Amino acid sequence: MNKFRHSAAAVAGAAAVALLAVGCGGGSGEAGTEENPLELTITTFGTFGYDDLYGEYEDANPGIKIKANNIDRGANAQTDLFTKLAAGSGVSDVVALEEGWLGSVMEVSNEFVDLNEYGAADIKDNWVDWKFKQGTDADGRVIGYGTDIGPQGLCYNGKLFEAAGLPSDRESVAELFGGDDATWERYFELGQQYHDKTGLAWYDQSGFVWNSMVNQMDEGYYTKSGELNIEGNAAMKEQFLQLAAGTEAGLSANETKWDWGTGKAFTDGSFATFVCPGWMLGTIQEQLESAGGGADSGWDFADVFPGGASNWGGAFLAVSESSEHKEEAAKLAAWLTAPEQQVKQSAAANNFPSTIEAQQTLVEEAVPNPMFNDAPTGAILASRAEGVIAQFKGPDDSVIQENVFGAALVPLDAGKTDGEAAWNEAIKLLNDLVVKD
Template sequence: MNPSRTARLAKVVALSSSIALLAAGCASGDSKDAAQPASADNPVSLTITTFGTQGLDPLYKQYEADNPGITIEATNIDTGGNALTDWKTKQAAGAGLPDVQAVEEGWLGQVMTVSDSFTDLNEYGAKDIAGDWVDWKVQQATDADGRTIGYGTDIGPMGLCYNSKLFKAAGLPSDREQVAELFGGADSTWDDFFSVGEDYVKKTDKAFYDQSGFVWNAMVNQLDEGYYKADGSLNIEGNTALRERWDQLSAAASKGLSSAQTQWDWGKGQAFVDGSFAVMPCPGWMLGNVKGQVEGAGGDASDGWDFADVFPGGAANWGGAFLTVPSTSKHPAEAAKLAQYLTNATSQATSFEEAGAFPSNIEAQKSKAVTGENDLTKFFNGAPIGEILSNRAEGVKAQYKGADDSVIQEQVFGPATIAIDKGTDGDTAWNTALSTLQELEIK
């Protein structure tokens, strides 16, 4: 890592050049006890840190049962952003990292700048099973030296969550196939989305979607190149496609389409059951969040949430994660084995049933657990979720995520989307975002 790059990261997130020293100092991790597999006579405790709703919890006890001597100590952090902060803090300190670390796609770029501080999973068979995952998922976690540092968990193909009761009350189609056509079907555009939203607001005098941040994230992820170009250079100022989408979003907010909800809060779920908004962009992993929010507020399937096979502008991916093994692990072989188990076809099918985490594992995508009925399909009033997500995954391309992609999303455009939701005009919010970008010295 070059000194100027390290200095910029230090200013943004308090990382320092000690990361490079940590990578060198911990390279001997494989020699610690990799030759001593866990057994009843040689117990091994493995730590794993995940975030959000990944659907892995049911798998831990099964793995312990199938592997005598293994004990799993799991930590789950509420959001990917907080998990990023946790990882950076421990990485910079050179202590406290788990044996298995979940990494979100949005901050994979930062992880790849220190990829040599992670175990090369090819040493434990990753290359032999690379064909188990969609190819772009494997490519994302492979560095310039050909080292694969993560096994893919889920991917985030996107459809639209909508409330059929609220649509019906507004005089709009409520059947999911009709809703898909309402938004333009296979040719759906953001103009279609915002046009339906304006109609909804006029008919109900209520907001259409929950807040602008999630919509903006989806709009950016859908571009061939987002905040960064494929060559790693910053791609914000002068990016006509990005600015055009910003203008669309800010215009919609000015017309009252956004409910200005707090991200990841929604009034402890109340906004999902009190009619505060009627639609939101949903990658597969978001479905478990919607279900949890509704049930947390005392609601259930009767509140009318459904899932439509449509997305403005076509195929888009938001999120997805990887399981990595930091080189500080004292048990790299056992940690790699656990990471592989948690991402195999059977496990990813279980994660989908548990949380709607759509598999990156190709065999899992075709399993009955994914394509059939489960608790999520029941909650979303019979929506064939696995089938819809499979359809929405077609045409998805992996967007290059630069090292500060998540910083830009959260610290530069996060405040800007909140600002337009509160009435700031789009030009002012955009210019403020660019000023923040310069202050953070992101290049």
């Protein structure tokens, strides 16, 4: 394959090593002492909510010292892992892997330790079945323990809705979008009404909306058998042009992904809705706090999503084959992903757990989230998780998301192209970066 393809292979290798770091066996199996603790390294990304858990684990295991590294976002973490694998050094004992990397990881699954050697089979029923299967290769080897999943609900700004004459309470908003029958057609129709009334944008930029639409399809960028599924895919192109029409009509705020003016766009009324997988709630909170916003900023979270159930993202913990402390690393990975810890992680990071017991706890507690108008975000996400089925992710899935469609949508958001031209550009980038040797 071309040089980008070789990069993907390197990433896969890196991811593989990362997975090993969390769950492999091997090494001496000897723990350190309180006077001379064994150091375990771990690399995560984004908002994982592990800081307090590290201290808790160290307190319970005085012979262990955790050295943590957190990278700002998944794409950069993937690059970091690639680079270190290519160099043959520097990969942490435990590494967090994003769902979108799994296709690459599975291509080199023999680089990962089978966590079944460290009791994975004994705890597999902790997880929803599709999450556990995602971390299992074609030979039945478990190469990653699931952390969170990404069921999607709709974030919206109640103050902006009220100013536009729209209902703002969560139940009415869910009904406004169609409840269980919510569609993207209705989403864009309401967006046009909002734009006509206010002159303001409906969503921050097209890329995240497109990710959500693709993740909702039965088959995304790859078929279930692992074949590319883009060129000639009339249904996918139709969805793309539907989004493009909304963007061309002024519904996009043309924000830069992961920037939002250091959070200002969440406080100044730049857009009124935001597609929200569970982990994105933590991102929004960080952005609001960065911009000096808070519970009075107007953001809320509704139990509805255009097109129905959808999952975007979620992560795994893995143990690197290069780890000198595989057994202890596997123990740490298992502990961090256990139901009790997933409940605490959810509270710290606003994400949604992948273990059944942790999900049930969030439903039962229904803790109000002050940053989102006291919405019981955990309980809402549990509702949004119903009907979610994991989509197959191919080896270049994240490349296609970021460097193909992500890149093609940038000029569309900026008003420099139209939907048909943006689609054609995506196909060109696909052939340049992924298909051609």
